[in-house]
């Protein structure tokens with residue numbers, strides 16, 4: 001099974017993953033920048049396909065990170081994934097973006113049995129979720145995702161760029177202090193879950209916050 | 224690429240309409256639009272984040288509908304065109320990302336197109352101007368025929384108010400004047416809110432104004448003082464520009480004075496006087512700009528082109544100045560994908576190269592950039 005995975009919940013990234021390939025990875029790319037998704041994502045995917053010698057028809061499914069993440073960036077990836085899936089007529093799945101970091105943590109040597117994944121939600125807040133780990137299993141989402149102030153999170157080891165940003169109030173793992181959700185891990189997570197007969201989400205974005213719109217109050221009268 | 228009758232698919236997402244249009248050369252095949260207007264009603268204006276969320280969900284269904292209505296497949300398409308600006312940044316981003324994905328998935332060339340110039344481009348579709356212009360009685364012999372190369376365009380909507388000079392729709396467009404603050408449509412929305420008339424303000428005020436006396440109150444015409452106007456030889460800084468924020472404040476103050484005196488609000492008179500102030504200053508400056516630039520044909524575009532008084536006064540003043548007025552049908556005046564496709568087709572036919580897939584949307588894209596270079 002060949003999956004094209006896309007995530008723009010923080011940085012822009014895409015990956016081709018396959019259960020036939022070594023470590024599951026065919027090709028991948030990611031940026032460090034969190035604000036240029038609209039420019040870099042499509043060329044990145046085009047190069048990825050060319051590099052792997054793959055066309056849309058070779059792909060079995062498309063997986064997109066559905067956040068949480070800053071809205072405009074997040075939509076870039078979902079709009080891209082939905083359009084590709086429509087044109088190529090392929091199944092489209094969503095995966096919670098923090099799962100990508102959780103899988104990376106699970107694959108590291110010193111993973112705690114229970115931990116948080118934390119990313120930057122801007123406006124002095126973080127997106128976070130709590131996971132548990134059991135041997136030989138995918139990380140299990142116990143709680144979340146949520147958006148909160150870093151100081152209000154459970155007292156657990158915390159992984160991801162949001163933890164690094166608020167290391168004064170979180171038990172941030174220094175090796176993961178800059179880690180962002182990456183399509184590579186998201187794709188691997190999707191492959192593993194599908195192989196285990198598990199279900200994925202649809203591509204509905206997890207905004208977690210309402211739009212900032214305020215219904216205007218009645219106009220003040222002069223008297 | 225230099226295809227005589229290119230099949231072009233156009234995508235629009237700069238404000239609250241998700242549009243996909245398909246044209247073949249200058250023939251319109253479909254104009255499919257999904258609007259999030261209803262979701263903005265309780266806020267009294269377009270909320271960018273709500274519009275952006277709606278674009279994301281509307282895009283694929285609108286695309287599917289457009290292809291089916293036009294009876295074409297993506298395979299048949301020669302080029303894709305998308306609005307890359309000006310407009311709301313987050314809203315533009317959705318259409319641009321979708322268009323790029325479409326280009327990657329199909330291998331078709333992509334044109335990044337200026338939204339304002341696209342409003343003019345729609346007038347180049349066969350038989351797609353004049354026929355909706357009930358008030359544009361001045362339409363001359365060339366009715367419905369091709370527009371001249373040298374053309375003025377008066378664009379009035381909730382997002383913009385501009386007068387453009389077009390020497391060539393594909394390569395030479397200049398901005399003669401624009402609003403320096405609110406767009407005219409925005410002023411309508413704000414004043415409608417002050418008067419308790421609901422959203423969108425344009426149709427509500429237009430309807431009520433018909434029963435009011437426009438001369439009952441005199442509201443200010445922004446940027447018309449001599450220091451802003453100057454003379455034809457030595458134009459002032461804002462000779463062809465508009466400002467509507469002072470007008471909105473004047474209406475609010477007027478309402479407060481009636482209330483302070485405990486008098487009933489003459490809502491219809493205020494609506495009529497406000498509308499007269501907007502339409503008077505828009506048309507007088509637009510016609511002045513055209514006369515001083517030797518422009519003999521003007522296209523009226525944008526959602527406010529639906530306004531009965533604007534059409535009436537524009538037609539009258541153009542006629543007195545010897546200018547022929549062209550008005551596309553209303554569904555092509557409001558934001559839509561057909562106008563983007565129409566301009567895209569003009570670019571293809573002129574042999575202008577596509578933009579590639581590396582460009583960034585530009586919320587303040589100048590009209591001098593008809594499309595972005597690769």
Ligand SMILES: [Zn+2]
Nearest residue numbers: 380382525558
């Ligand atoms: Zn417009």
